[in-house]
Amino acid sequence: xTIIVAERLGGKQFGKSTEVYKFEKIKRAKEEAMKNHPDxxxxxxxxxxxxxxxxxxxxQVLADEAGKPENRFYADNGIPEFQAMAAQYLKQVYNVxxxxxxxxxxxxxxxxxxLSMLPLCMINPGDVxxxxxxxxxxxxxxAKYLGGDVYPLPLLKENDFLPDLKSIPxxxxxxxxxxxxxxxxxxxxxxxxxxxxxxxxxxxxxxSIVILQDAAYAALTYDGYEPLSILSIEGARxxxxxxxxxxxxxxxxxxxxxFVAGNAKVVKAYGSIKDNTDSGQFxxxxxxxxxALGHPDITEAICEKYSRRFDLLVKxxxxxxxxxxxxxxxxxxxxxxxxxxxxxVTFDTATxxxxxxxxxxxxSTVPWDDAGKYVRFSVTFExxxxxxxxxxxxxxxxxxxxxxxxx
Numbered sequence: 001x002t003i004i005v006a007e008r009l010g011g012k013q014f015g016k017s018t019e020v021y022k023f024e025k026i027k028r029a030k031e032e033a034m035k036n037h038p039d040x041x042x043x044x045x046x047x048x049x050x051x052x053x054x055x056x057x058x059x060q061v062l063a064d065e066a067g068k069p070e071n072r073f074y075a076d077n078g079i080p081e082f083q084a085m086a087a088q089y090l091k092q093v094y095n096v097x098x099x100x101x102x103x104x105x106x107x108x109x110x111x112x113x114x115l116s117m118l119p120l121c122m123i124n125p126g127d128v129x130x131x132x133x134x135x136x137x138x139x140x141x142x143a144k145y146l147g148g149d150v151y152p153l154p155l156l157k158e159n160d161f162l163p164d165l166k167s168i169p170x171x172x173x174x175x176x177x178x179x180x181x182x183x184x185x186x187x188x189x190x191x192x193x194x195x196x197x198x199x200x201x202x203x204x205x206x207x208s209i210v211i212l213q214d215a216a217y218a219a220l221t222y223d224g225y226e227p228l229s230i231l232s233i234e235g236a237r238x239x240x241x242x243x244x245x246x247x248x249x250x251x252x253x254x255x256x257x258x259f260v261a262g263n264a265k266v267v268k269a270y271g272s273i274k275d276n277t278d279s280g281q282f283x284x285x286x287x288x289x290x291x292a293l294g295h296p297d298i299t300e301a302i303c304e305k306y307s308r309r310f311d312l313l314v315k316x317x318x319x320x321x322x323x324x325x326x327x328x329x330x331x332x333x334x335x336x337x338x339x340x341x342x343x344x345v346t347f348d349t350a351t352x353x354x355x356x357x358x359x360x361x362x363x364s365t366v367p368w369d370d371a372g373k374y375v376r377f378s379v380t381f382e383x384x385x386x387x388x389x390x391x392x393x394x395x396x397x398x399x400x401x402x403x404x405x406x407x
Contacts, residue, residue: 008145025351026366029358037362043396045377046366048186048332050251054288055298058250061291065284075280077271078107078259082286086244086259089293093219094229096261103264104237106271109281111216111245111258114270115139117277118241118260119178121269122210123148128176130209132163134187134370139180139212151176154371157336161190165203173207182214183228184221184329187368187376191225191329197233204239210266211240217330218242219249219299222307225328231262241266248331249299250292257281257289306331309379309389316397317377321407331380335365337373338405350375361399 005014030042053059065071083101090096099105108114115138123129125147131140133152140150151172153163163181181200183192204211213230221227230236241262247253260270292298310326313333317324324335337353340346347353350367354375357363365375383389 026354026358026364029355030364032359036359040362042358042362042364043381043392043399044364045381045396046364047378047380048366049253049380050248050302050331051380051382052251052302054251054255055292055295057295058252058288058292058298062284062288065287066282068284071283071287073283075107075283075286077274078280079283079286082107082290083259085290085293086261089296090229090231090244090261093227093296094232096229096231099231099261100264104267105259105261106267106274107281107286108243108258108260108274109278110247110256111214111243112138113256113278114243114258114260115180115212115214116142117273118212118266118270119143119146119148120273121266122178124177126175127178128172130163130168130172130176130179132181132185134368134374135180135182136186136214136216139178139214143178148177149175155185155188155190156371161185161188161334162192162196165199168203173203173209176207176209178212179204179209180212180214182216184217184327186217186330187332187366187374188334189327189330189332191221191327192228192230194228194233197228197230197236201230201233201236201239205235209239210263211236213240213242215242216245217248218244219296220303220306220331221329222303222310223326223328237263239263241270246289246292249302250289251298251302252289252292255285255289257285306379308386309381309383309393312389312393313377313379313396316393316400320397320400321405323407331378333377333379334368334374335377337375338407340406342404342406347373349373356403361403363396363399 004012083105086105087099087101119142123143123146127148129143129148129150132155155161219227230240231242241260243260245258314324314326322335337347337350350369350373354365354367365377368374383392
């Protein structure tokens with residue numbers, strides 16, 4: 001019997017592709033670097049998840065709740081107490097008021113599942129999803145699965161790494177049903193301004209497009225930039241939903257807990273899809289999540305650590321010759337690649353530079369060639385304390401200086 005999978009996955013060609021995807025390339029390059037230089041430890045600046053486990057208070061709630069008989073049942077679209085706490089969190093941290101937890105909020109098993117399900121709510125064959133690049137591809141991938149088209153909007157330095165709304169052709173805007181944005185942004189570290197969100201809401205209202213704002217890093221902000229929700233913008237609740245994750249702000253990546261908030265009709269549609277996709281996250285995990293949402297001071301301490309590390313990293317990179325500004329959000333530093341080395345090596349792509357860093361300096365980064373040549377440094381590297389952070393960044397600087405880079 002010949003098994004042919006769906007065309008969206010390649011049909012008859014499924015499994016035959018020889019293309020090696022970016023993160024697999026990075027994995028293989030790290031393995032080779034460790035084999036070639038076993039005496040030199042790799043400094044992993046590419047990791048995209050927190051370096052610490054969840055707060056002990058969160059863990060204790062899970063331990064207390066896990067064995068309670070009332071928590072054994074399916075959670076379906078979430079327990080009301082979690083929705084109420086999510087609404088309280090949005091009010092306390094983002095000054096978003098007036099949300100009805102029953103109508104405007106539904107939990108998700110991580111924001112990835114939310115981002116993958118929402119196209120099912122909005123996209124018919126031929127519809128367009130607008131999405132920023134570089135970025136997290138899940139929503140665009142699922143829009144394509146459904147027979148939709150994807151219109152990419154490059155995030156360029158000259159536009160402050162914000163999408164140029166005026167560049168979108170009228171014919172595309174008329175066919176667009178969904179607009180995916182992510183601020184603070186992975187990988188650029190850029191934050192949204194209130195003015196940008198206002199322009200985005202106006203554009204969406206004018207063209208009858210639903211905005212999906214991926215707020216996975218929204219609470220990780222620095223140097224006076226206050227966390228900003230698109231739902232605080234006038235008119236946004238008529239056209240926008242926002243996906244909040246507990247992964248990054250509360251070091252709960254493996255716990256798989258998030259929520260979507262905003263336009264009641266879109267949230268209801270998401271709930272309908274979710275009813276036919278999963279049976280909800282374990283109630284004890286939701287109750288642990290409630291503890292986290294009720295303690296934003298956990299995030300404040302995390303932000304202090306990342307901000308301190310950014311100060312060290314940005315100074316070290318600039319001392320070597322890069323031109324880097326400290327980001328106001330996320331835990332990523334988006335760095336434009338040098339031209340090459342003074343010994344004659346040339347970097348035509350970010351991938352080439354990233355592989356060079358790993359091979360010649362044992363420093364792992366993530367390359368992005370979607371809109372220019374950039375590599376992403378993350379400040380979630382493992383370090384026991386502030387002194388070790390200083391030592392690690394100092395070693396990065398020493399290794400980079402030895403490369404004789406040409407800018």
